[in-house]
Amino acid sequence: MSTKDPQAAGLASLAALVADETRAACLLALLDGRAWTAGELARHAGVAASTLSEHLGKLVVGGLLAEERQGRHRYVRLADARAAQLVEDLAAQVPPAAVRRPPRTLRESSAGSAMARGRTCYDHLAGRLGIVVTEALTLRGLLRQDTGFALTEAGLEWFGAAGIPLDLSGRRPPARACLDWTERRPHLAGAAGAALCRHALDAGWCERIGSERAVRVTPSGRRALSSLLGIPPQELC
Structure with missing residues (x-):
């Protein structure tokens, strides 16, 4: 009887978060260390604001992004240095x-x-x-x-x-x-x-x-x- 590794599901979920071109584009943009509005990221990724909102929600729930609201504006940034390191390390593995x-x-x-x-x-x-x-x-x-x-x-x-x-x-x-x-x-x-x-x-x-x-x-x-x-x-x- 095989025993599943308890970390396997978590690793698969984390990989799935990044395995989307729109979400990957947002993560790379946020490597500038600043907070972006959802609208700015939508224009950067070339998608509708409604589409991006769903992607951002997944990244926030997954712990890669943190969000804050100021008035009617929603800002997001990389959650912490560990999230940034993950994105940096993955980007460096992309074949030239x-x-x-x-x-x-x-x-x-x-x-x-x-x-x-x-x-x-x-x-x-x-x-x-x-x-x-x-x-x-x-x-x-x-x-x-x-x-x-x-x-x-x-x-x-x-x-x-x-x-x-x-x-x-x-x-x-x-x-x-x-x-x-x-x-x-x-x-x-x-x-x-x-x-x-x-x-x-x-x-x-x-x-x-x-x-x-x-x-x-x-x-x-x-x-x-x-x-x-x-x-x-x-x-x-």
Whole structure:
């Protein structure tokens, strides 16, 4: 007599939540770390608001999204960092050939190039920008990658000296490797990645562009990252 694994049904249900293109599009959009209205997500996914409402309800019940209401507006966001990590990890497993279709418009081509250059991945930096910063931290002995991502003592001191608040009191690991789906190399996530991204945006080192997750380094950001991490300014363009 066979005994069913009690986790099997839960895993199947979780997989089914993501196994829908409309829901997957919403989850990927919400990796920008912000709350979106149902209407914004409906336009992004290219479906009717009534159709999207049903999808959002399933994602909320399934624990991947959290919702809040302000007046007549309904906002949704990724439930937490663990939900974001799940989406990131799954997206990184998509075969490169599956996402390398030719852009259909000039606008789509420009948006894709901007996302590849630099973007937020929930609450940390990704794309070539994320890789360049991660490699600079590693080369300067601030981050170790040989036994999994870990901040060194010098790395902890660097965050303090750079004026970047680093909160290590939560359950998140100080540093975590996140496989970049465009670069196919790991960039820095975890508490340190979130702190660095938050500071870069708050200090004006980076700025968001367009309505997607794309970010670009500002002139003051190039000077700061060049001074703090020795990154050549031309690598930050």
